[in-house]
Amino acid sequence: MNFISLLEVELKKIRRSGIFIILFAAAVFMWIPAIFHGDVNFKTQADIGIAPEYNFLIQGFMGLAWFMFPACMVVCTVLICQTERGNHGMLKMLSLPIKTGKLCLAKFAVLLALGACFLFFAAVVYFISAGIVSKTQSYDFMLSPIFVLKETGLIFLTSIPMVAFFWLLSVCIRTPIFAMGVGFASIVPSVLMINTKFWFVYPMAYPFFAVTNEYAKLAESMTPKRIDDVLWGSIALFVTLICVFVSCFCFGQGERR
Amino acid sequence: MSGFLELEKIKRTGFWPAVFGGGILAALVPVINTAVREEVFLQQDGSALEILMNENWQMMAMLNLFFLVASACLLYHTEYADNAIQRMCTLPQKENKMFLNKFVLMCGFCLIALAIEGAGLIFSAVRWFPADEKILWNGVLNMGYAFVLLLPGTLFMLLISAACKNMWISLGIGVICVFTATMLPADHFILSLFPFAMPFQIFAGTVPAVLKNYWIAVGAECAIGCFAAVIFFKVRRLFS
Numbered sequence: 070m071n072f073i074s075l076l077e078v079e080l081k082k083i084r085r086s087g088i089f090i091i092l093f094a095a096a097v098f099m100w101i102p103a104i105f106h107g108d109v110n111f112k113t114q115a116d117i118g119i120a121p122e123y124n125f126l127i128q129g130f131m132g133l134a135w136f137m138f139p140a141c142m143v144v145c146t147v148l149i150c151q152t153e154r155g156n157h158g159m160l161k162m163l164s165l166p167i168k169t170g171k172l173c174l175a176k177f178a179v180l181l182a183l184g185a186c187f188l189f190f191a192a193v194v195y196f197i198s199a200g201i202v203s204k205t206q207s208y209d210f211m212l213s214p215i216f217v218l219k220e221t222g223l224i225f226l227t228s229i230p231m232v233a234f235f236w237l238l239s240v241c242i243r244t245p246i247f248a249m250g251v252g253f254a255s256i257v258p259s260v261l262m263i264n265t266k267f268w269f270v271y272p273m274a275y276p277f278f279a280v281t282n283e284y285a286k287l288a289e290s291m292t293p294k295r296i297d298d299v300l301w302g303s304i305a306l307f308v309t310l311i312c313v314f315v316s317c318f319c320f321g322q323g324e325r326r
Numbered sequence: 327m328s329g330f331l332e333l334e335k336i337k338r339t340g341f342w343p344a345v346f347g348g349g350i351l352a353a354l355v356p357v358i359n360t361a362v363r364e365e366v367f368l369q370q371d372g373s374a375l376e377i378l379m380n381e382n383w384q385m386m387a388m389l390n391l392f393f394l395v396a397s398a399c400l401l402y403h404t405e406y407a408d409n410a411i412q413r414m415c416t417l418p419q420k421e422n423k424m425f426l427n428k429f430v431l432m433c434g435f436c437l438i439a440l441a442i443e444g445a446g447l448i449f450s451a452v453r454w455f456p457a458d459e460k461i462l463w464n465g466v467l468n469m470g471y472a473f474v475l476l477l478p479g480t481l482f483m484l485l486i487s488a489a490c491k492n493m494w495i496s497l498g499i500g501v502i503c504v505f506t507a508t509m510l511p512a513d514h515f516i517l518s519l520f521p522f523a524m525p526f527q528i529f530a531g532t533v534p535a536v537l538k539n540y541w542i543a544v545g546a547e548c549a550i551g552c553f554a555a556v557i558f559f560k561v562r563r564l565f566s
Contacts, residue, residue, distance in 0.1 A: 091498035098502050102509040136508065140501040148494035155407065244340035246400045249497065253392040254351055257385055 070167055075175040083179065088148050092141060092183070096190035099137050100198040103129045107202040110210075118289030122210045125202065126195065126217065127284045133191055134224050134276035135260060138184070142232050143252035145183045146239035149176050150248070159324050173320035177236050177313060184232055188221045220283060227279040230272035230305045233312035240316040243323050269301045272308050332427045335404055341397065341435070348393040349439035353446025355389070356382040360450040367454070374455035375464050376530040378447050386443055387525045388508065390476065393439060394432070395500035398483040401428050403493040421559040425488060432480050436473060444469035464530070471529035471537075474544055478521035481551035489558065519543050521551075 103125060110121035110128075119127075153159045153176075162172060195217060199210040235252050242248040259274035263281055268274050285293040336342075356378050360367055370377045405411040405424075414424060448465040451458070458464075483503075487496040507522035515536075518524065527540065 087492065087495055088498070091495060091502075095498065095502050095505070098506050102506075132505070132509065137501075137505050140505065141498070144494050144498045144501055147497055148492075151493055245403070245493070246340050246344045246396055249396045249399075250344055250348060250393070253396060254348070254389060257388055257392070260385075 070165075070171075072171060072175060075167065075171060076178055079175045079179045080182075082152050083148065083183075086148055086152065088145065088183065089186070091144065092187045093190050093194075095137055095141055096187065096194045099133055099191060100129055100194050104198050104201055104205075107206045107210075111206075111208075117291060119284070119287050121208060122199075122212050123287045125199065125210050126212055126220065127280060127287065129195060129198075130191075130220055130224065130280050131277070131284065133188075134228075134280040136256065137191075138187065138224065138228060138276060139231060139235075139256045139259075139273060140253065141187055142180070142184055142228070142235050143249060143256075145180055146235050146252070147245065147249060149180060150239045151245070157324075159321060163321055163324055169321045170317040173240065173317040174313070177233070177316070180232060180236055181229070184228065185225055188225055192217055192221050220280070223279050223283065224276045227275040227305075230308040230312070231275060233309045233316075234272050237312040237316045241319050269297075269304055272305070275305065329427045329430060332401075332424070332431050336401070336431075339400060339404060341400070344393070344397065345435045345438050346442070348389060349442030350446075352386045352389040352439065353443045353449075355385050356447050356450045360454050364454055373464070373530065374451040374458055374461065375447065375468060377455075378451060379468060379528045379530045382447075383528050384526065387472075388504070390436070390439065390443075390472075390525055391479065391504045391507070391522060394436070394476065394480055394483055395497065395504060397435065398432065398480065399487045399493050399496045399500065401432065401484070402487040402496070406491045406493075415563075421563065422556055425484065425555050425559065429481060429484055432484065433473075433477070436476050436480065440469045440473050440476075468529045471527075472525065475524040475527055475540065478544055478547035478551060479525055481548055481555075482521045485551060485555050485558065488555070515539070519547070521547055 107125070110124045113119060113124050113128075114121050153162065163169065196211070196214075199212070203210045234255075238251055239248045242251065255273050259271065259277050262268050262271040262274040263278045268278050282293050282296070285291040359382055360378065367377055367381065372380075405414060415421065444465045447468070448461055451461050451465070483496075483500055486499050487493075490496040490499070503522045507520055507526065510517045510520060510523045518527065524540070524544070529537075
């Protein structure tokens with residue numbers, strides 16, 4: 070079986086899982102507080118000198134990058150693992166002439182696709198909520214789709230090492246409560262990590278750091294941090310490759326014993 | 327008797343290490359925070375616990391909530407995996423009873439986690455702040471209050487995980503609820519009554535009148551939660 074058809078099979082498995090409803094609900098709930106607090110954006114303009122429309126987008130995306138996106142990714146790993154482990158589906162997959170590493174990679178690709186899908190929902194709901202706030206505050210909050218796309222793409226790219234780490238957790242830790250618990254617990258300190266010098270050793274802080282830095286670029290009274298792109302990129306790549314490699318190696322080991 | 331059955335069920339789910347691990351992790355938050363930012367903390371006005379709670383409780387409460395969400399999902403996942411719940415339903419026992427047993431179990435686990443967290447708070451208060459004789463009693467009061475405010479969240483999260491057969495759905499709903507709670511302004515009384523937002527409240531430095539309001543709110547929400555659970559299980563039994 071080639072990779073594409075494996076991917077198709079994996080996508081079919083999650084079709085009736087209801088995860089898309091959860092992801093969409095998450096995207097909607099993320100923007101609701103921002104709609105109600107539309108007037109705050111004008112206050113921050115006076116405080117730190119950022120245009121209200123940019124503040125509206127980036128503040129929402131901060132919540133997304135810090136909490137909602139990582140937490141939803143943990144939920145997605147639970148989904149992918151549980152659909153396979155429930156009713157011993159994994160045993161059936163292992164009996165097929167498929168390389169387990171390839172299967173694991175296909176699942177990881179599905180996880181990334183779910184992440185991209187969530188970010189797409191978040192962007193769509195952003196446009197709707199920006200439209201609503203434009204009406205309620207009588208000020209044009211709409212930004213160009215290219216800018217929004219750029220920011221969403223940034224979150225997606227910087228979150229790949231984090232997603233790889235969550236995937237590693239869910240593959241290697243077979244008790245679901247630990248895989249979930251470690252994943253959730255690792256989200257919480259990212260708020261502290263982005264303020265330290267060593268933020269780049271902590272993959273869970275990458276998306277939040279990137280968005281905060283974008284915010285600093287747009288605000289007049291804030292100075293963005295200087296980023297050593299080569300160092301960051303190489304560490305991120307290293308983390309991703311190690312996580313994917315180890316998870317491919319460990320995948321299905323428990324069932325094959 | 328059936329209460330002990332619930333305790334037996336969680337034997338190999340990794341619950342015990344999770345509660346101790348979670349508790350210790352949350353207890354480390356104030357210890358590390360105080361060790362790193364000692365001067366900032368000591369300069370502030372107020373009692374030691376008040377400062378510590380103001381600076382750390384946000385994060386600790388969030389860890390508590392995550393623990394709550396994950397463990398509530400898992401408690402019912404053990405029932406739904408491999409259709410164990412159907413066997414439970416054939417026993418001469420009401421589903422309400424099982425729900426209540428699980429709730430009591432969760433309360434016990436929350437108490438353990440909060441006790442560890444309280445120990446962490448008291449340790450950092452004793453180690454870095456000027457001596458205070460009533461620190462132990464104050465710590466107990468603070469954690470007791472935190473425990474009471476966790477109750478409605480526990481109840482509703484268990485109800486959500488009882489309602490959804492798939493673990494990821496209940497987990498997803500829990501995550502959305504926790505996120506919404508972090509977005510709600512803490513000083514708005516009505517909004518802070520959201521069951522998942524209540525654990526972010528702090529006992530130290532709150533006036534008795536406000537405390538009384540929270541007591542009433544907790545009582546009312548627990549009553550609503552229990553009532554909803556009873557109705558839900560009755561209706562589901564009818565249609566399944």
